[in-house]
Amino acid sequence: MKRLSDTLQAAARNEVLPMPGAGKEALDDPQNLLVEGYISRAEANEASETKKKLKKLRKLKMPGREVPSK
Numbered sequence: 001m002k003r004l005s006d007t008l009q010a011a012a013r014n015e016v017l018p019m020p021g022a023g024k025e026a027l028d029d030p031q032n033l034l035v036e037g038y039i040s041r042a043e044a045n046e047a048s049e050t051k052k053k054l055k056k057l058r059k060l061k062m063p064g065r066e067v068p069s070k
Helices: 002-012 024-028 030-061
Strands: none
Touching: none
């Protein structure tokens, strides 16, 4: 309840509070946050592409059988 109260009060003052698990240093260096977000997105895209390639390979190896997806 205290956290909600603090959040609402900060919103009323137009302040930005750090996310849970992130300290004030995260707000002090927004460029670092941008870089981390970009890297994270690039890794997610790479994992997605790898998953698609593996799915195609499975279909090529077993043309007559349906491969169960996980």
